[in-house]
Amino acid sequence: MIKITDLEKYYKTEELQTIALNKLSFEVKKGEFVAIMGPSGCGKSTLLNILGMLDDSDGGSFIFNGEEVIHYNERKRANIRKHNIGFVFQSFNLIDQLTVFENVELPLIYIGVKKAERKKKVYEVLEKMQIMHRRKHFPQQLSGGQQQRVAVARAVVNNPKLILADEPTGNLDSSNGNEVMDLLTELNKQGTTIIMVTHSEHDAKFSHRIIRMLDGQKVIENSLI
């Protein structure tokens, strides 16, 4: 599903250039659950942003679903993103002015799903995430765990082929964290590919494979299955 080869990313300031990704290469197959680990600043989040097509790389190749996407413009990338990729962030990133229902509904609006269909899909996913009863609440009225469940619901509502999760349990206590990890595992079992950046060895154990990074490079890869 994803194949990156010699991926590079630099951050330049007036005085120095920092290498975030240093000729990184790996592959993720459809239906895999991959955890990416490494110390702060090793390039995990940068990688995730490039995989999510939110950021550009400075070199290398990135093949998504058999298509080379590295030179795609913003419009094309947004198009691939909205149909194929769901995001789960450490800080939930829900829109404060929208209710739970409306937050989850948002990706469906962007891909042009009709209103009745949207309602049906959102209800289904809210039921699945067990937050149906909170659908009319605003994010700030929810606990951290509930907010992350809404974020996961939003990420999966349009059945993305890939979920990119950036420290999904980072802001949660262990019980809520486990719940979120169970949700991701369940989604993976249903066929969704998941790439998760994490600091937590505990969370990484839910994945099939751990890619460990240091200074923008892959240093080791452990298979857990």
Next chain:
Amino acid sequence: MFRNYFKIAWRNLLKNKVYSFINISGLAVGMAATIMIGLWITDELNYNNHFKKKDVIAQVYQSQAINGDVGTGPAIPRPLEFILREEYADNFKHIVMSSWEHPRYLKYGETNIYTKGNAMQEGGPEMLDLKIIEGVKDGLKEKNSIMLSKTSAKTLFGSDAAVGKIIKVNNLDDLIVTAVYNDIPENNSFNEMDYLIPWKYYVTKQPWLENAIDHWGNNSFQMFVQINENTTMEAVTSKIIDVKKNASVDEAEFNPQIFLFPMQDWYLRSDFENGVQSGGRIENVWLFGIIGLFILLLACINFINLSTARSEKRATEVGIRKSIGSQRGQLIFQFLSESFLIVILSFVFAIGIVLLFLNGFNNLASKVIVFPWTNIQFWLVALVFIIVTAFLSGSYPAIYLSSFNPVAVLKGAFNAGRYSSLPRKILVVTQFTVSIALIIGTLVVMNQIQFSKDRPVGYDKEGLIQIPVMSNEFIGKAEVMRTQFIASGGAIEMATTSSPTTNVWSNRSGYTWEGKPVGFQEDLAYTNVSYEFVKTLGAKIIQGRGFSRDFPSDSLGVILNKTAVEYMGIKDPIGKYIRDADTDVENREPPLKIIGVIDDIIMQSPYSPVKQSMYAFDNVGTASFYNLRLNPEKSTAKNLEIIKNVFKKNFPDTPFDFQFVDEEYGRKFSSEERIASLARVFTALAIFISCLGLFGLASFVAEQRTKEIGVRKVLGASISQLWLLLSKDFITLVVIALLIASPFAYYIMGQWLQKFSYRVSVGWDVFAIACFGALIITLITVSFQAIKAAIVNPIKSLRTE
């Protein structure tokens, strides 16, 4: 999608009430001002729209050069009519000679009204498309007929039929009502024309009118024409331009040029400079149009500034939407939808504000504008207005906000950049540049009016009234009336004049005098006055004396004003003669002996130099006004009561009509005062809107720097130091605005003042007041937020971080 956008926009409005208030109220006030100015401009541009044929109607104008100065005006000589009818008839559908609009007494039974009207030739009513509601359109055919406006017919006859009734005009002639026409609405020429009498009746009323029939030098009449459809104004003008020059050898030396002045231009483009059309009220239309746009721009700037300043708060949302798959275009569309929502809300409030203040605005602008509820065109323009305003205010924020990099903003590393506040600063400077320029402009206009008001008028206009006596029944009664008025104790002196003290109705030339330069073409304001003219007015004698009953020869005397003596170049004028230069000895008028010179008195524009004037003794009884000096020992009301009684005793059937001379004089300032009042209001609005924006920005900056303020306080900063810290940036911006606005306003107002010969100079005081005012207003606006932020307990502000 739209619903989603509006939902977010609506919730944002409710959540950030202060910002919403600033945005909506600023935009609403700006839009209201723009709508009002728009309505005013429409009203101005629609002047004379009542006349369906306004494209083909013109007034015949004349330019003449006197000593090289070309003067242009509507006064034309009578013989012009005959030449146009005989030689150029195929160019015209109508040629209509007309008198000036003139008040007359109209009496039916016990009802006697004193109202204005014209004498016109038969084609007038048809040319003007008068809507006849009773009688016939050709109601001026018979010499003894009169056509009445609906209002005057109603006043005279109530609900009875008017046609066929006989009314007495000026208590002298009986005229039969032949028609009643609908009043001509306000905002149109002839709107005060309450009656029409036949030209052929009018020209027989005075010998001079009859004599004018072949007198090319007597420019005392008006002519209106309707051109044929197969020609143009320019084509006709090119044919008739030299008719007067070719017809009269005497007049040719003034190079008279006859031309058509289209009705389209009567109201808005009526100024002429050296014979060339040079604008007029249209300049005010432009001026206020620009002010309206500027006010709207100021309100839009508030929106832009507050939206971009608060972008940090929207950054996460942008990041999330982008990560979910929103394209930049969709985000731009979303933010534009928000600005649409706000603009639509503001427009609704703006309409409310317009409705609330339209009456006041009408009073201020001397208009009768009605809100155009049912005018589809207005609503279409309003729609365009909303769209333009939404784009003007929403485009930049939409483009700016949608440009955020999702990776950065979601990481929480939002950094607007070092120069991100630069556009905001430029916009604030723009706002204050406009506001300060408006302050300076308004101050200059007000100074100019005051300067002209303070100008010595050359006589005592307080306690002086004038009674119009322009009908035959007053002829020969002046002496008796003077005696009675003085004996009654209501007045201490009286003099008659042939024109009001506040105007010149007659200009003369064709004189010669000792030392007159060869080829000099004189143009003198001419007024006939009675014995006590100087005394009644309180004019100042510089040389010689006023007219006196002790000198029988004064009946052929003349008084000059100071300017006339200089203009004519007469040395030691007293005792010298001004002679009629007519080559025909038999027609020559007797010479006039100069008996006195008075200081200049302002009869015409208070902004122009006083015209060279002669005041000749009235020995034929052509008085048009009784000028009465009220008794200073009694109250004005008492004096008027006494004077009215004396008047009524002598003229029981004539309405007592009078004007205070000081009020008449005051009317000379009405046009400029109106501009000043409007300018004051719009300047206040501009300042209000700018301050509103500044207030919003100040509160934003205070909020943004809460932590910094807390740290500084902990480290020992005083409240005044913090106040200075938060205020100085804004003060700097206003100072920059001052530096830009001052030279700009100096130049523009200098140009504006050029149109007044008697004008104030733009002094440093104006800039000092504007500068001081702008800084004080800024400080007050900004300090509220700055002090509020500075007095917060630092522990609290640090904890909230």
